[in-house]
Every structure is written in structure tokens, then in C-alpha cells.
Amino acid sequence: MANLRDIRTRIGSIKTTRQVTSAMKMVSAARLKKAQDNISHIRPYTGRMAGIMAHLAASLDKPVAFDYSIPKKNGQTLILVIASNRGLCGGFNANVVKAVQSLIYGDLKQDYKSGKISISILGRQAEKMFKSRNIPVDETHHDLIQTASFSEISNFADKLMQQFSEGVYSKVIVVYNEFINAAVQSVQSYQYLPFEIAIPDEAQPESSYYIYEPDPLTIIHSLVPNMLHAMLFQIVLESQASEHGARMTSMHKATDNATDLIKELQLGYNKARQTAITNQIVEITGGAEALNNG
Missing domain, CATH: 3.40.1380.10 (ATP synthase, F1 complex, gamma subunit)
Structure with missing residues (x-):
């Protein structure tokens, strides 16, 4: 579960970065119009x-x-x-x-x-x-x-x-x-x-x-x-x-890259979560069988 927490933390960090780069892109776009x-x-x-x-x-x-x-x-x-x-x-x-x-x-x-x-x-x-x-x-x-x-x-x-x-x-x-x-x-x-x-x-x-x-x-x-x-x-x-x-x-590309990275991490998070749930089910099933056989 520690791995899942690390992935969640990284996803949150990248989302924060994406908000910053998106805001910087909008500011630069406004300044570009004036320039x-x-x-x-x-x-x-x-x-x-x-x-x-x-x-x-x-x-x-x-x-x-x-x-x-x-x-x-x-x-x-x-x-x-x-x-x-x-x-x-x-x-x-x-x-x-x-x-x-x-x-x-x-x-x-x-x-x-x-x-x-x-x-x-x-x-x-x-x-x-x-x-x-x-x-x-x-x-x-x-x-x-x-x-x-x-x-x-x-x-x-x-x-x-x-x-x-x-x-x-x-x-x-x-x-x-x-x-x-x-x-x-x-x-x-x-x-x-x-x-x-x-x-x-x-x-x-x-x-x-x-x-x-x-x-x-x-x-x-x-x-x-x-x-x-x-x-x-x-x-x-x-x-x-x-x-x-x-x-x-540059900020537009950074925002797009952050979005792609979040999607990859979210997919990895879902896979890791499914693996963890599967392992828990296997452990529970194995424990139940051991009790029945005992």
C-alpha cells in the first residue's frame, strides 16, 4: 500500500504543477496580445x-x-x-x-x-x-x-x-x-x-x-x-x-506533458490497486481454506 500512497502523492504533485503551468500559459497569452x-x-x-x-x-x-x-x-x-x-x-x-x-x-x-x-x-x-x-x-x-x-x-x-x-x-x-x-x-x-x-x-x-x-x-x-x-x-x-x-x-507543452503523465500514473495506480486487491483476496481465500482443512 506504500507504493499506492507514493503514486497518489506524485499524481497530486503533478496536478499542482499543471495548474501552475496552465496559469502561466494564460498570463503569457494575455501579455503576448499586448506585445x-x-x-x-x-x-x-x-x-x-x-x-x-x-x-x-x-x-x-x-x-x-x-x-x-x-x-x-x-x-x-x-x-x-x-x-x-x-x-x-x-x-x-x-x-x-x-x-x-x-x-x-x-x-x-x-x-x-x-x-x-x-x-x-x-x-x-x-x-x-x-x-x-x-x-x-x-x-x-x-x-x-x-x-x-x-x-x-x-x-x-x-x-x-x-x-x-x-x-x-x-x-x-x-x-x-x-x-x-x-x-x-x-x-x-x-x-x-x-x-x-x-x-x-x-x-x-x-x-x-x-x-x-x-x-x-x-x-x-x-x-x-x-x-x-x-x-x-x-x-x-x-x-x-x-x-x-x-x-x-513552453507552458502549453508542459501542461500537455503533465496531463499525459497524470494519465500514465493513474493507469499505473489502478493496476497496482487491482493487484493489491487480488493479493488480498488470495490471502483471505487461502486463510479460509486453511481453517476449513484444519
């Missing part, structure tokens, strides 16, 4: 601003340098890692750490060996993983992803732009999870600085339809900081939505 709304609002904004800048750049007679577009020599390469402060979200954090490892042991191997790589992290879980892999972390800014307000992210972007202008960093690469859908997140390694304007082939004809006041280069100079603010804010929002989607999917 998706935020992404749906900012993506058109950054996309339209990028289009305006592309047409402005295409209207210029020749490529010209603008603020934050000229890489500085002898500076550090900053890898800005955006992850999460909490776990239980599947491979969300591990995938970002693997992408950083592929950078520092691949394309940036020489810079990493010579000490020209700095790593800044937004997310406590990623920091723990880097420390367990003996990868040094230079800066942490975990509070920025706690609320992810535009003003705080913009101030942080201003700091990065200033350090880039002063030559502290020659390049800034952001590694994060891009939100595809609730079940799919794509790890991206994006060059944040120096800033580049992608000019599509069709931008040149359309640019002739506009009259610019002041000149296009002046407008580009004024738009670039705003674009960098919006881009970093979008990246943080993308990462947050990916985190909620990954956690919702």
Missing part, C-alpha cells in the same frame, strides 16, 4: 521612416556621409544582447547566447581574442548563461526590459550614439529574437551602428516627385537619431513579444 499590438503599431512607423530616408538618400547626386554612418577606427565592437529576466521560456535565451557565441568564435574571433569585443546584456537569464560559459560580460542593463518605455530606451540609444561618435565603439551589433508568431522566433544579428540607409532600386524615380525644404541631407541628419531611437525600441518590443510567445508555447 503584438505594440509591434503592429511601431512596425509601420519604422518602415515608413526608413522608406522616407531611402528616397531622400536616393535624391542626392552622390553618396554622402551623415551622422552615425562613419565607422570609427580602433574602437571596440559592442555586442548588445537582448534576452529576458525570467526563465521558463524554452530556448528563447539559449538561442540568443548561441548566436553570440557563433559571432565571437566565428566572424569576430580575432577581435575577441585581442580584447576588442564588449558585451552588454539586457536580461538576467542571458547573463547567467554567459557566466556559466566563462564569457566575460562588460555591462548589464536588465531594468530597461522590465518596463521597456520609449523614453528609457531612447536615452540608452543616445548613450550608444554618443559612445560611437566619441570612438569608444566602432560598431554596435544587436542580437535578439525577432517575433514571427507565437510559436516561432528568429534570432537576428543586426548592425545597429554604423547606421546604413538601404536604398531600393525604385527609390530614385519616386524621389523626383517631392520638393524638399530644407535640403535632403539636412533632413537625413535630423531623422537619423529618431530612426535609431525607434529601431532600438522596436527591437526591444520584438524581443518581448518573442519571450511571451516562447513562454506560452
Whole structure:
């Protein structure tokens, strides 16, 4: 009977765990809806601003340098890692750490060996993983992803732009999870600085339809900081939505696995109970026969 008690205890424990994972799934689903709304609002904004800048750049007679577009020599390469402060979200954090490892042991191997790589992290879980892999972390800014307000992210972007202008960093690469859908997140390694304007082939004809006041280069100079603010804010929002989607999917799988395990344990419990009852009947019958024969 001790075995039956152990099975009952385990079933009760797993049911409690299932309640927790189910509740976490519902919370993540609610947060994911809000995060998706935020992404749906900012993506058109950054996309339209990028289009305006592309047409402005295409209207210029020749490529010209603008603020934050000229890489500085002898500076550090900053890898800005955006992850999460909490776990239980599947491979969300591990995938970002693997992408950083592929950078520092691949394309940036020489810079990493010579000490020209700095790593800044937004997310406590990623920091723990880097420390367990003996990868040094230079800066942490975990509070920025706690609320992810535009003003705080913009101030942080201003700091990065200033350090880039002063030559502290020659390049800034952001590694994060891009939100595809609730079940799919794509790890991206994006060059944040120096800033580049992608000019599509069709931008040149359309640019002739506009009259610019002041000149296009002046407008580009004024738009670039705003674009960098919006881009970093979008990246943080993308990462947050990916985190909620990954956690919702992970908790959904955990809830299903708990349900399957409970069914298996319940079946084992019923079999063990039947075996115990059968053994008791055999003992009673054997005892009765022994009394009759005695």
C-alpha cells in the first residue's frame, strides 16, 4: 500500500504543477496580445521612416556621409544582447547566447581574442548563461526590459550614439529574437551602428516627385537619431513579444506533458490497486481454506 500512497502523492504533485503551468500559459497569452499590438503599431512607423530616408538618400547626386554612418577606427565592437529576466521560456535565451557565441568564435574571433569585443546584456537569464560559459560580460542593463518605455530606451540609444561618435565603439551589433508568431522566433544579428540607409532600386524615380525644404541631407541628419531611437525600441518590443510567445508555447507543452503523465500514473495506480486487491483476496481465500482443512 506504500507504493499506492507514493503514486497518489506524485499524481497530486503533478496536478499542482499543471495548474501552475496552465496559469502561466494564460498570463503569457494575455501579455503576448499586448506585445503584438505594440509591434503592429511601431512596425509601420519604422518602415515608413526608413522608406522616407531611402528616397531622400536616393535624391542626392552622390553618396554622402551623415551622422552615425562613419565607422570609427580602433574602437571596440559592442555586442548588445537582448534576452529576458525570467526563465521558463524554452530556448528563447539559449538561442540568443548561441548566436553570440557563433559571432565571437566565428566572424569576430580575432577581435575577441585581442580584447576588442564588449558585451552588454539586457536580461538576467542571458547573463547567467554567459557566466556559466566563462564569457566575460562588460555591462548589464536588465531594468530597461522590465518596463521597456520609449523614453528609457531612447536615452540608452543616445548613450550608444554618443559612445560611437566619441570612438569608444566602432560598431554596435544587436542580437535578439525577432517575433514571427507565437510559436516561432528568429534570432537576428543586426548592425545597429554604423547606421546604413538601404536604398531600393525604385527609390530614385519616386524621389523626383517631392520638393524638399530644407535640403535632403539636412533632413537625413535630423531623422537619423529618431530612426535609431525607434529601431532600438522596436527591437526591444520584438524581443518581448518573442519571450511571451516562447513562454506560452513552453507552458502549453508542459501542461500537455503533465496531463499525459497524470494519465500514465493513474493507469499505473489502478493496476497496482487491482493487484493489491487480488493479493488480498488470495490471502483471505487461502486463510479460509486453511481453517476449513484444519
